[in-house]
Amino acid sequence: MGWINKQRNILDFALNSLLRRKGKNSALFVVYTGIIFLVSSIIFSSESIKRESQILLENSPEVVVQRTIAGRHDLIPEQYIGQLKSIRGVQEVKGRLWGYYFEPGVQANYTFVVPDEFLYGPGYIVIGNGVSKTFLAGKGDILPFKTLDGSYTSLEVADILSPDSEIVSSDLILLSEYDFRKVTGMQKGFYTDMILKVRNTRELQAITDKIRRILPDTRPITRNEIMRTYEAIFDWRSGILLAVISGAAFAFIIFAWDKATGLSSEEKKEIGILKGIGWETSDVLFMKTWEGLIISLSAFFLGVFFAYIHIYFASAFLFMPVLKGWSVLYPEFRLVPFLDMFQITTIFFLTVAPYTVATIIPSWRAATIDPDSVMRL
Amino acid sequence: MIIHPAVIALIAGSLMVSVMLLLSAFFGVSIFRSWDIRSGSELQLNLERKTYLISTLMMYVLWFQLASFFLFIFTADRLHELFVGAMCAAGTLNVNEYGYPALILKMVNFILAGLWLIVNYVDNRAYDYPLIKKKYALLLVITPFVFLEAAIQGLYFAGMKADLITSCCGSQFSSGEGTVASELASLPVIPLKIAFYSSIACTFMSGFIFLWKENSKGVLFSLASGITFLISIAAVISFFSLYLYELPTHHCPFCMLQREYRYLGYVFYLPLLCAAVTGSGVGVLASFRTIESLNDAVPVTQRKLIAVTLISYFLFSAVATYAMISSPLMLKGY
Amino acid sequence: MIQLSAVTKVYNAGKQNEFTALRNISMSIDPGRVTVLKGPSGSGKTTLLSIIGCMIRPTAGRVLVNGKEITSLPERFLTGTRRMTFGFVFQQFNLIKGLSVIENVMLPAFPCGDPYGTMKKRTLQILDILKIEDKAKSKIEWLSGGEAQRVSIARALMNDPEVIIADEPTAHLDTKLSEEFMDILGEMKSRGKTVLIASHDPIVYDCKIIDRVVEMRDGTITGSENRA
Numbered sequence: 029m030g031w032i033n034k035q036r037n038i039l040d041f042a043l044n045s046l047l048r049r050k051g052k053n054s055a056l057f058v059v060y061t062g063i064i065f066l067v068s069s070i071i072f073s074s075e076s077i078k079r080e081s082q083i084l085l086e087n088s089p090e091v092v093v094q095r096t097i098a099g100r101h102d103l104i105p106e107q108y109i110g111q112l113k114s115i116r117g118v119q120e121v122k123g124r125l126w127g128y129y130f131e132p133g134v135q136a137n138y139t140f141v142v143p144d145e146f147l148y149g150p151g152y153i154v155i156g157n158g159v160s161k162t163f164l165a166g167k168g169d170i171l172p173f174k175t176l177d178g179s180y181t182s183l184e185v186a187d188i189l190s191p192d193s194e195i196v197s198s199d200l201i202l203l204s205e206y207d208f209r210k211v212t213g214m215q216k217g218f219y220t221d222m223i224l225k226v227r228n229t230r231e232l233q234a235i236t237d238k239i240r241r242i243l244p245d246t247r248p249i250t251r252n253e254i255m256r257t258y259e260a261i262f263d264w265r266s267g268i269l270l271a272v273i274s275g276a277a278f279a280f281i282i283f284a285w286d287k288a289t290g291l292s293s294e295e296k297k298e299i300g301i302l303k304g305i306g307w308e309t310s311d312v313l314f315m316k317t318w319e320g321l322i323i324s325l326s327a328f329f330l331g332v333f334f335a336y337i338h339i340y341f342a343s344a345f346l347f348m349p350v351l352k353g354w355s356v357l358y359p360e361f362r363l364v365p366f367l368d369m370f371q372i373t374t375i376f377f378l379t380v381a382p383y384t385v386a387t388i389i390p391s392w393r394a395a396t397i398d399p400d401s402v403m404r405l
Numbered sequence: 406m407i408i409h410p411a412v413i414a415l416i417a418g419s420l421m422v423s424v425m426l427l428l429s430a431f432f433g434v435s436i437f438r439s440w441d442i443r444s445g446s447e448l449q450l451n452l453e454r455k456t457y458l459i460s461t462l463m464m465y466v467l468w469f470q471l472a473s474f475f476l477f478i479f480t481a482d483r484l485h486e487l488f489v490g491a492m493c494a495a496g497t498l499n500v501n502e503y504g505y506p507a508l509i510l511k512m513v514n515f516i517l518a519g520l521w522l523i524v525n526y527v528d529n530r531a532y533d534y535p536l537i538k539k540k541y542a543l544l545l546v547i548t549p550f551v552f553l554e555a556a557i558q559g560l561y562f563a564g565m566k567a568d569l570i571t572s573c574c575g576s577q578f579s580s581g582e583g584t585v586a587s588e589l590a591s592l593p594v595i596p597l598k599i600a601f602y603s604s605i606a607c608t609f610m611s612g613f614i615f616l617w618k619e620n621s622k623g624v625l626f627s628l629a630s631g632i633t634f635l636i637s638i639a640a641v642i643s644f645f646s647l648y649l650y651e652l653p654t655h656h657c658p659f660c661m662l663q664r665e666y667r668y669l670g671y672v673f674y675l676p677l678l679c680a681a682v683t684g685s686g687v688g689v690l691a692s693f694r695t696i697e698s699l700n701d702a703v704p705v706t707q708r709k710l711i712a713v714t715l716i717s718y719f720l721f722s723a724v725a726t727y728a729m730i731s732s733p734l735m736l737k738g739y
Numbered sequence: 740m741i742q743l744s745a746v747t748k749v750y751n752a753g754k755q756n757e758f759t760a761l762r763n764i765s766m767s768i769d770p771g772r773v774t775v776l777k778g779p780s781g782s783g784k785t786t787l788l789s790i791i792g793c794m795i796r797p798t799a800g801r802v803l804v805n806g807k808e809i810t811s812l813p814e815r816f817l818t819g820t821r822r823m824t825f826g827f828v829f830q831q832f833n834l835i836k837g838l839s840v841i842e843n844v845m846l847p848a849f850p851c852g853d854p855y856g857t858m859k860k861r862t863l864q865i866l867d868i869l870k871i872e873d874k875a876k877s878k879i880e881w882l883s884g885g886e887a888q889r890v891s892i893a894r895a896l897m898n899d900p901e902v903i904i905a906d907e908p909t910a911h912l913d914t915k916l917s918e919e920f921m922d923i924l925g926e927m928k929s930r931g932k933t934v935l936i937a938s939h940d941p942i943v944y945d946c947k948i949i950d951r952v953v954e955m956r957d958g959t960i961t962g963s964e965n966r967a
Contacts, residue, residue, distance in 0.1 A: 030852030037849040037858075048837040071410050082486075256487055267408030274413075294836075301833045304794065305847040305894060306822030308815060309457050317461075368664070370411065370479040373472060377414035381469065385421050388461055396454040399818070400789040402833055403906050443811045445796040447752060453813055532816045 035318075038311060042318035045298070052292065056284060057327055063280050064331025064379045065338070070269045071375055072339040076366045082255065089223035090232065092249045093239060103218040108243060112224060115238050117231040123219030125208050129173070129201070134162045138199050142208045150207055152186040156200035160188050176213030183207060224248075270378070277379070281386045291394055297402075299394055304402030309395050316391035324380045332375065336367065407487065407565045411480040416562065418473045419555035425462045430548040432459055433541035440537055456537075459544070460525055466551075467522055470515040471678070475671075477511055477558075478659055488571050494659035496573030503561035510554040512678070517547045519682030520689055523710065527690060530702035536693060574657030578642060589642045590656040601640040604633040605722050608684075612711045623707045627688025630714050634681045637721060641673055645725045648732035672724045676717035683710040683717070740901070740933065741768040741791055746800030748786050748958075760786040761797070762958045770901070773924065773934040775944045778955035784937035785906055787955070791935065792904045793821035805901075822847060826895030828905040832887045834879045840866070840890050841875045847897045865893045869923070885916050892923055902933040909940045917942045924948060 046053055093112065095104040104123070112121045125142035138159055148154065155165065165171055165185050172180045189200060209216065226235055236248040291299075299312055432455040441449055481498050485491035488500055498504030521543055528536040578590040611626040638658075646656050649666060662670035687710045694703045748761040761783045768774055768791070776784045789795045790802060793809055796817070801810050809820055826847075834843050844862045866872040869889045874882065882890065888908075895903055903924070909917035917940065924934055925948040936943055944952050954962040 032852075033854050034850055034852035037852075037855070041846075041849060044838065044842075067410075074410070252489070267410065267413060270410055270413055297833070298835055301829075301835060302846065303818075304827055304829070304833070306818060306898065307846075307850055308818040309454070310460075310815070311850045313457060313461055369668075370476075370483060373476045373479060374411045374414045377418050377472065377476060378410065381418060381421060384465065385425065388425075388465065389458070392454075392458040392461060396457065398795065399821075400785075400794040402827075402829055403785050403789055403794070442813065445798045445810065447750075450796070529815060532812055534813060 034311075035314065038314050039318045042315045043322060045315070046319055046322060049292075049295070053323065057323060059280055059283060060323065060327040060379075060383065061331045061334070063277055064328055064375065065334045067270065067277075067378050068332045068335035068371075068375045069338050071371050072335055072367070075371055076339065079366055088251055088254075090226055090229065090251050091224040091236065091239075093222045093224060093243075094247045094249065095221075095243075095245055096247050097245065101221075103214065103220065104222055104246070106217045106219065108222065108246070111242060112222065112239065115235055115242070117227050117235050118224055119227050120225040121222055123222050125205060125214070126220050127208075127212050127214070129211070131162075136162055136199070138201050140201050140203060140208055140212065142205050143202050146202065146204045148186040148204070150204045151183060152204070153183045153207070154187045154189060154202040155185055156189045158199045159201055160185075173211050175211050181207070181210060277382065281382050284383055285386045285390060291390075296394070296397060299397050300399070300402040303397060303399035312395035313391060316387075316395060320384060320387050320391070324383060328376070328380055331379070332372070407484065407562065409480070409484065411476060411483065412562050415473060415476060415480060416559060418469055418476070419558055422466050422469050422473075423551055423555045425466055426544075426548045426551045429459045429462050430545055433544045437538055437541045437545075442533055442537075456534075460522075460529075463518060463521055463525065463544075467515065467518040470511060470518055474508075474511040474515055474678075475662075477508060478662060481508075482659060482663065484565075485573070487565075490571045490573055492573045493657060493663075495577055495657050496571045499571045499573070499577060501561060501564040503557050503564060507554065507558040507561045510550065510557060514547070514550050514554055515678060516682050516685065517543075517550060520686055521547060523682070523686035523706070524689060527693065527699060527702050527706050530706075531696070531698035533698050535696045535698055574655070574660065578656035578658070586642070589639050592639060592643045594644045597636070597640055597643050601633075601636050602722075604629065604636050605718060608633045608718060609715060612715045615711055616708060622694060623687045623691040623711070626711060626714075627684055627686075627691065630680060630684030630687070630718070633718060634677060634684065637677055637718075640725070645673070645729060648729040648734055651732055651734045653734065669724070669728065673721060676721040680714045680717035680721070684714040686710045687714070740770040740805055742801075742803040743767070743791070744801050746787075746790060746797045746802060748783075748790060748795070749798045752798065760958055761790070764800070764958075764960060766953065766960060766963075768933065768935065770933050771928070771931055772950040773928050773936070773948050774951045774953060775949050776935070776937040776953050776955055777939060777944050778961075779939060781957075782955040783958040784955055786958075788904055788906055788935065788937050792825045792827065792902075793817045822850065823898055824900055824902055826898065826900040826903045828891050828895050828903065828908050830907040830910050832891040834887060834890055834894070836879050839876050839878055840871065840882070840893075843879060843890060844893045844897055847894060851898065862893075862897065865896050868896075869893050884912065885919060888912065888916060888920055889923070892920075892927075896927075900932075902935060903927055905934070905936045905938075907938055907940075908936065909938065909943055914942065921946045921948060 093104065093108070095102045095108075106123065109121045109123060112118060122144070125140075127140050129138045129140050130136075131138060153171070155163075155171075160166065163169075163171060167185055167187060169185050170182045171185065172182050175181050183203065189202075203211075208214065214220075224235070226232060232250055232252075236250060239246060239248045302312060302315075303309070436452050436455060436459075439448060440452055478494050481494035481504070485493055485497045488496060491497050491500070498508060521540070524536055524540050524543065528534055528540055577584065577586045608626065608629040611621075611629045615621045615623055615626050642656050642658050646658065646661065647653060649661050649669060650657075659670070660666065661673065662668065687707050690703050690707050690710070693699050696703075744765045746761055746764045747759065750758045750760060764783075764787065776787060778784055786795075790797050793804070793812075796812075797810060801808060803809070804820060804824060807820075809817060812820070835846070841859070841862050844865065845858050848858050848861070863872060863875065866875055869892060871886055871889045871893070874886055874890075879887065879890070892903075895905075905924070908920055912920060921943065924936075925946075928934055928948055938944060943949075950966055952964045952966070953960055954964075
């Protein structure tokens with residue numbers, strides 16, 4: 029009981045002492061909170077983009093087969109379907125038709141996709157939310173598309189995709205195979221790529237080996253490979269960002285060190301008095317620890333809180349461009365809030381731990397002021 | 406090398422702990438050499454001031470070790486997606502030969518730091534600091550361990566390459582693989598259950614004997630508690646995990662730290678780690694009872710440590726037993 | 740109650756600026772009496788007070804407080820002894836600005852681990868004795884010189900010490916306040932406290948409550964006079 033009371037008393041004093049030196053501490057507090065905000069923003073955004081893309085990929089096909097010529101992605105001929113089907117363990121093969129369409133009027137790139145079964149037939153399209161916004165087009169409107177030969181073809185908007193799946197569908201235009209080939213000029217008998225369904229995922233390795241053997245000009249990509257690449261890319265990107273931030277963090281640590289070492293004469297006198305009237309070195313150390321804890325925890329909660337808002341409610345406007353930087357994701361989307369102990373611990377280790385270590389020695393220096401210094405003032 | 410924020414955090418954490426220990430060891434050596442409590446010289450006064458710094462540093466080391474132990478498991482768990490065959494932390498740890506040693510060193514260093522703080526606590530209660538030299542000798546023993554941990558952890562992360570094929574908990578912790586993990590998993594359940602509950606009973610009994618009787622030393626308790634710690638870990642891998650996962654073959658010691666299992670792993674491991682420190686602390690202190698100035702401090706501290714150990718084991722066995730009883734899984738044929 | 744034998748204090752030993760503040764001091768201080776250390780500045784009064792008050796350890800020699808040897812005690816235990824045995828009144832009062840009177844007076848009791856309520860009750864009692872209870876909530880900066888002085892005495896009494904140590908307490912006070920201060924010390928004496936003052940102010944060492952005057956110069960005792 030005595031120990032708890034003592035800590036309560038010391039905590040009380042520490043709190044009071046921080047409040048009495050608002051001016052000195054607030055600059056440190058603001059910078060500290062800022063660093064925590066940056067670090068947690070990076071970690072939150074990369075973690076949730078990863079989540080998002082994982083969810084996305086879980087619905088994607090197990091194997092995609094692309095044809096490459098001179099290392100570039102090329103159209104894949106229809107005959108390959110038969111050859112792929114003949115591989116043992118392959119259940120189903122489908123050719124996919126998709127591509128990009130640049131609209132000079134609004135300076136935007138859209139994604140054309142021909143779904144397996146297009147309910148509306150030739151002459152109609154279904155558009156994503158983003159497309160609807162830029163064209164100001166609703167159901168029943170007619171949109172012109174420039175075909176490969178320079179003429180225009182008009183397609184009627186049959187429906188707009190629900191905004192829930194914005195991350196995937198914002199720039200999507202669904203259309204019939206006929207219209208797709210007409211606009212893009214892609215010849216009959218060719219597909220953009222092919223997707224495979226396999227009977228047993230354990231045979232994946234054997235199947236992809238076989239594909240490479242019988243169709244040497246193709247490249248099979250498994251879903252796991254894509255997932256792993258995405259993961260690595262995001263970890264790498266956030267790692268690089270963190271490395272950049274660590275420069276700032278380092279400067280902050282020096283700043284913290286300086287703040288903690290450069291005790292004002294007022295503060296030195298106070299600690300001298302405390303020691304003179306019977307506080308022990310470890311009592312002063314406790315006081316300093318409490319001070320550090322109060323600053324760290326409040327900066328931590330505030331920084332994490334702001335980062336949470338920044339990433340999940342303000343669409344990470346500060347550095348989304350760096351983290352994204354690939355063409356599958358689009359600027360207009362909200363990330364799904366996702367927070368766990370892992371991220372919190374990581375942030376803690378990257379911010380609070382260095383700060384704490386930087387302040388140990390200065391605190392100890394302050395705490396070991398001679399008790400008789402107060403007699404010599 | 407895989408650059409992940411958590412990997413950077415762990416490496417930075419290890420570096421910080423190493424620097425703190427290097428500093429402590431550096432001052433520790435000068436204390437070890439020139440300490441003379443009877444002297445009023447400035448050198449002695451300076452050394453006394455240093456003891457405060459070292460205690461503070463070690464306090465932080467203890468907390469850092471605990472946090473980094475769990476962050477390490479977390480990270481391994483999170484990185485499993487990068488490796489073929491890894492489904493949880495067990496797979497990632499198995500990516501190269503440094504994973505498990507790094508984890509075990511983290512635990513050992515946590516326990517060592519805890520023991521140091523216990524010795525320090527008792528020593529600070531005697532007016533002549535009788536353990537000061539032993540204390541700093543112990544510090545010099547801990548330092549290389551911490552450096553080793555930092556190095557092995559570094560090697561572990563450096564040796565990670567995406568797409569490595571590894572085997573996960575399913576095979577590592579399954580019977581008949583011939584590894585330590587699989588042997589733990591294939592321990593016969595009924596004898597192990599008996600061993601577990603009787604070792605818990607022994608620990609409580611020797612603890613209560615200490616608390617009620619004046620003249621016991623605490624060695625027996627410490628021994629019982631140490632054995633209970635080892636048996637408990639074996640029990641977690643061998644059968645508590647099965648009840649927890651409700652699967653008759655899943656022995657993984659890490660999956661239970663995840664949200665899917667209501668973070669129950671923490672309720673297992675935190676009390677166990679705590680009991681490991683306090684339980685062995687009782688034994689270490691037992692050897693200092695004969696020192697005159699510690700006559701009072703040692704038994705009082707031992708009592709407190711025993712109380713904490715017993716509470717920890719009680720918590721662990723209560724939660725584990727509850728998980729076992731409430732599980733729909735019945736282990737037939739064992 | 741306090742015995743010093745052959746106490747020596749050397750600063751910066753072995754360095755160019757080595758300085759011996761105290762040389763071979765032996766004396767004893769009896770309980771319940773008021774003793775003054777008299778001498779010019781630099782004579783070692785303050786160092787001697789610091790050693791007696793368990794603030795610093797002597798380089799050589801032995802100090803016994805209530806029969807207990809404190810010379811070789813580490814700071815941790817020295818502080819405990821100091822906290823419970825001695826109350827200090829400093830030259831400049833040394834109160835902490837920004838805190839209220841009651842908070843300042845309570846500070847010495849913080850490390851003892853008493854509940855807040857108990858501490859507060861005791862503080863109010865002490866403030867009552869010193870007749871400044873109506874200022875309990877005021878900030879230190881708002882106090883007059885006489886009030887600040889009383890607060891600093893109140894703080895010295897907080898842990899109910901046996902000995903009150905005052906270092907040049909009247910150096911910054913006018914005559915009236917100095918006499919008032921000596922009156923308060925007289926009351927402390929009548930309550931059974933041992934008082935130890937370092938001063939070269941005639942108001943202090945000629946005061947009627949003084950039992951003994953010890954004269955110091957250059958770190959040694961040059962004379963001792965018993966008055967009572």
